Amino acid sequence: MNRNRIRRFTPLQRLSHIFLIITFLVQSATGLGRMYMETAWGQRLCWFFGGYEASREVHIWVGIIMLCGFVLHVLYLLAKVEWKGFPQSLFGPDSMLPRPADLKEFFQHVAWFFGARKPPEFDRWGYWEKFDYWAVFWGMVIIGVTGLLLAWPIAASRIMPGWGLNVALWVHRIEALLAMGHVFLIHFFIAHLRRHNFPMDRAMFEGSADLDAARHERPAWIRRLRDSGRLEGMLVTDSMIGQRVLFYLFGYAAVAAGLFLLIGALINVPHISW
Amino acid sequence: MGKIISLQKWLTGALIFGLMLSGNLASAQDEVASAIRRYKAYEASTGYYEEYEVLPQRQRPLITIPNIRQGLIPYSPTAASVRSRTHLADSHQGIRFYAGRQCADCHTAAAMDIHTTRANLTCRQCHGGEPIASIHYYWSPLNPIRRHAYVCSKCHEGASASYAAYVVHAPNPSMAGTMKSFPVLFYAFWIMIAIAVGTFVLFIPHTVLWGIRELFVKKKKTGGEQDEQE
Numbered sequence A: 001m002n003r004n005r006i007r008r009f010t011p012l013q014r015l016s017h018i019f020l021i022i023t024f025l026v027q028s029a030t031g032l033g034r035m036y037m038e039t040a041w042g043q044r045l046c047w048f049f050g051g052y053e054a055s056r057e058v059h060i061w062v063g064i065i066m067l068c069g070f071v072l073h074v075l076y077l078l079a080k081v082e083w084k085g086f087p088q089s090l091f092g093p094d095s096m097l098p099r100p101a102d103l104k105e106f107f108q109h110v111a112w113f114f115g116a117r118k119p120p121e122f123d124r125w126g127y128w129e130k131f132d133y134w135a136v137f138w139g140m141v142i143i144g145v146t147g148l149l150l151a152w153p154i155a156a157s158r159i160m161p162g163w164g165l166n167v168a169l170w171v172h173r174i175e176a177l178l179a180m181g182h183v184f185l186i187h188f189f190i191a192h193l194r195r196h197n198f199p200m201d202r203a204m205f206e207g208s209a210d211l212d213a214a215r216h217e218r219p220a221w222i223r224r225l226r227d228s229g230r231l232e233g234m235l236v237t238d239s240m241i242g243q244r245v246l247f248y249l250f251g252y253a254a255v256a257a258g259l260f261l262l263i264g265a266l267i268n269v270p271h272i273s274w
Numbered sequence B: 001m002g003k004i005i006s007l008q009k010w011l012t013g014a015l016i017f018g019l020m021l022s023g024n025l026a027s028a029q030d031e032v033a034s035a036i037r038r039y040k041a042y043e044a045s046t047g048y049y050e051e052y053e054v055l056p057q058r059q060r061p062l063i064t065i066p067n068i069r070q071g072l073i074p075y076s077p078t079a080a081s082v083r084s085r086t087h088l089a090d091s092h093q094g095i096r097f098y099a100g101r102q103c104a105d106c107h108t109a110a111a112m113d114i115h116t117t118r119a120n121l122t123c124r125q126c127h128g129g130e131p132i133a134s135i136h137y138y139w140s141p142l143n144p145i146r147r148h149a150y151v152c153s154k155c156h157e158g159a160s161a162s163y164a165a166y167v168v169h170a171p172n173p174s175m176a177g178t179m180k181s182f183p184v185l186f187y188a189f190w191i192m193i194a195i196a197v198g199t200f201v202l203f204i205p206h207t208v209l210w211g212i213r214e215l216f217v218k219k220k221k222t223g224g225e226q227d228e229q230e
Helices: A013-035 A039-047 A054-080 A102-113 A127-152 A155-158 A164-193 A211-217 A219-227 A240-271 B003-021 B040-044 B123-127 B177-181 B183-214
Strands: A005-007 A209-211
Touching: A005 A211, A005 B183, A013 A039, A013 A054, A013 A155, A013 A164, A013 A219, A039 A054, A039 A240, A054 B183, A102 A127, A102 B183, A127 A155, A127 A164, A155 A164, A164 B177, A164 B183, A209 B003, B177 B183
Parallel strands: none
Antiparallel strands: A005 A209
């Protein structure tokens, strides 16, 4: 078989992504359901999880599970860091940490949108991917901390005045709306609709990306791998058709759920009190 | 001499005791919907406390125009001198046609909080029956010195005074007035909005332009394992 794909994500990373998809969608649905409780749409969402009170229970438990996942992810990061060349090793091209080149690539990319320059030669991670990653990281901390305060308000009001809960609620809410808006609009568009990935970028499910596409979009990465002689070892064959169907079904189910929540929330905005 | 001191003690005690009795106890301290109805009597049927105290409260039978306050508070001549209503045993003292009104007719914004709109609580479940005492009336159950124990802990078991500092009727965080009344909420709100709007202002046009630009790219097919031609 033709080895026309290049390994991009490990099974653990793919599992983390699936974990994030499921928990994020459940949190979105239960959170929006409670927020839109005044509308028929919100009531139906809550009904799916067992009502207004039960949605809160689900929201809290899934939130705790998410935070556990986050803690595990931080431990994973600590295990993955190359402590030998620390801290310079953190700023290599394989790292998710932003570096000056990302800013340069961003401006070059935008210039390319207008036809002013050639497209930037991305390395392993594009700036938009790093932004997505750190958006989730930061969102986990902000939403997680405020969520814990709101979940146990009586304990929380021991360590801060009760009016802190008013603030926590709004921070939780706005950060969550930002996260949902970003994922359901921008992340979905980049991973599904732009021509390079249409109809779906399977890399996060399959673990590998199309070599031609990678060569086209991330030439610096491919060149680096080839020069160091690692490229050959990273080539893999395409997945079986049954697997591919599964990836598409799962991916599009997540997109459908996300768009359902996004559109429902936007339509019903005038009918709720904040 | 000893008898006089002892008499003084008795008199002081009697005076304090008398003062304690002299205030009107706000009837809200008992959980009643009216003189004859108790909330608990309705609990088994709907799960919600009685929804009809003054009149059917939020589900009004007549069509009204949203956000239009109907009429102003008519002060009676006898109560015209009442300006501050924050320390009264009956905070609605002297308001004409009070009995025929609903809370939200006048307290429009106060009926928009989460306790009311989401958890479906009624005003009376916290503010009590008639006469509704002012928040700062000494005997009011909602007086901050006892609010946590008398009101909040009816539902939130173990509520502390700090917990009761939660602002149930929170101001709209976006409004300029909130900068004065609740500055932390105001700034937290606007900082978060700035982050959110900043992200979308940057990334939505970016993503749309990207999508359009890629329509004009020719996809190159170089085949599987061969390296790129430079």
